Amino acid sequence: MDVKPYISYINNKMHIENVSLDTIAEQVETPFYCYSHSAIKASYTAYTTAFNQLDTMICYAVKANSNQAILKTLANLGSGADVVSGGEIRRALSAGIPASKIVFSGVAKTKDEIAFALDQGIFQFNVESEPELLLISQLATQTNKLAAISIRINPNVCAKTHAKITTGKSENKFGIPITNARQVYQYAASLPGIKVQGVDVHIGSQLTDLQPFREAFAKLADFIAMLTMDGHDISVIDIGGGLGIGYGENEIEPDKNEYASIVKSCLGHLNCKIIMEPGRSIVGNAGVLVSSVVYVKKGDERQFLIIDAGMNDLIRPSMYDAYHQILPVDNTEQEMSVYDVVGPVCETGDTFTKNRELPTAKTDDLITILSCGAYGSVMSSHYNTRLNAPEIMVNDAQFSVIKPRLSYEELIAQETIPDWLSQ
Structure with a gap:
């Protein structure tokens, strides 16, 4: 059985x-x-298969399980890493995940963590506040580096998940409210040492209903169209993670192919690289x-x-x-x-x-x-x-x-x- x-x-x-x-x-x-080991490989491969018609980069959410053997398993499959601390950057690098496939999320990135990430040449900072944006600019300028950033948008979408792991509502600590994110992008574009390349959204964890994703991605598409009209060159869309698993005996897990179909229908026409950050659904x-x-x-x-x-x-x-x-x-x-x-x-x-x-x-x-x-x-x-x-x-x-x-x-x-x- x-x-x-x-x-x-x-x-x-x-x-x-x-x-x-x-x-x-x-x-x-x-x-x-x-x-x-085989289950981890199969879960990762299910994502690459489902998203094979889109330009995607899978960045495993290291916080889900950061053991070196698991990170090495995923590195061998070509995975990148979504990290939320300087320690997780070091874990990812140690396991063989290149800095060019690392995105740095989290609301409280410190000066030392940002400096380390800049020195390694990570792919992208997912910025969560204006003070963080200013600090990244200052540190990048001091070291003659260009920090590629996306700004995490809070779309005020109910993820229909546990209150402690929902992140996309206006009362949550994460991201910039979509209502004033346009001004923050203008501010980012004015800062030295900053390359505005993407938009990021992550509405929560353990989602088994795909409808909140559809709602969030539709809002995201409209927002990116507005940014493009403002003159921003948006080439990366980070759709976060959050896809749930079946904990119960008869609990049905979300279908990754259906999830990919939603992403393609909502965002595919924008011709951007899609970053996704699955964690729980892989391990x-x-x-x-x-x-x-x-x-x-x-x-x-x-x-x-x-x-x-x-x-x-x-x-x-x-x-x-x-x-x-x-x-x-x-x-x-x-x-x-x-x-x-x-x-x-x-x-x-x-x-x-x-x-x-x-x-x-x-x-x-x-x-x-x-x-x-x-x-x-x-x-x-x-x-x-x-x-x-x-x-x-x-x-x-x-x-x-x-x-x-x-x-x-x-x-x-x-x-x-x-x-x-x-x-």
């Missing part, structure tokens, strides 16, 4: 590609993340979090399945009330029970699900939390002095640890006691 692409049960044991998760668990203690369903049952605890009103993964490993359920499928690694058990699945962190919010019917479990059973390839490990922490969940990548019948678990000694050694406290 296939659970997600490249994740299936073979002889009642869950496999990532051709490696069973219980085999990995014999060598790597739980909890751990596990990713399918989200390629990864799982594997955990062990520590205890089964019966309360007065609830039965708790207490596992060794916590909210420090996967914060999405606590932060966004996010739904993730939870399945056993061994699905031989047919009897079902109702559980609250919780972790060991000393917070009531350390809860993955409530009142979920699952196969009856016992101590040491392995369970899998699905759709954890995006915003899992990258958002993790060492809260409660818990060691990080290592990351594993599977390629056909082989697997490798692509991020090891720190030891307690290594974790504590990151901190320093000042001399005046040691006396």
Whole structure:
């Protein structure tokens, strides 16, 4: 039975590609993340196929999962990178993504980050405010460089997604309101060291309804026509990311070909290079979090399945009330029970699900939390002095640890006691 692409049960044991998760668990203690190399490649290729009739550059959103092995996988396929920090620029470059395929987004680019990006010669800055625009101009002028920019437009479109990940409404912190963006473009064109080449829009994350994209892109097309009349040479349109995935068992994912059709119909006539920034839709369903049952605890009103993964490993359920499928690694058990699945962190919010019917479990059973390839490990922490969940990548019948678990000694050694406290 296939659970997600490249994740299936073979002889009642869950496999990532051709490696069973219980085999990995014999060598790597739980909890751990596990990713399918083939699933990542297939998701990226689905974009290149869908958009093959347009001049496009796919810039993977590094924030979704910044592991070097994943970035290298995508670099080998020709991907660029959408980054939101100087650290992510360094990660992308280290993995072999050329600066000429890097776009720098984010609302709080610092002086040092901008200077570093200019020095590397990145493809484009996605500018989010007038003060940022002025700083880029000053730094570019000081170093005799020309900064290629697009301005992120806030089209005031409701993305119909979670409030914490919508970015295209007028009350959000992102971008320039479309109502006064025309003046900002005039200002940008007047600044030294600035090359105005594009327009950028990103309305939110985890969109499963394509209609908000159509609405935003239609507004964008009208705005670009106006900029052209004003004399701006717009050659790049950055349409952002945000395409969702199916977290639920029967949840239908947006069709990439239909998405490409919307882009072509709304923007294709403008003859611009199209940049897109997919993240979750490339890696989200390629990864799982594997955990062990520590205890089964019966309360007065609830039965708790207490596992060794916590909210420090996967914060999405606590932060966004996010739904993730939870399945056993061994699905031989047919009897079902109702559980609250919780972790060991000393917070009531350390809860993955409530009142979920699952196969009856016992101590040491392995369970899998699905759709954890995006915003899992990258958002993790060492809260409660818990060691990080290592990351594993599977390629056909082989697997490798692509991020090891720190030891307690290594974790504590990151901190320093000042001399005046040691006396």
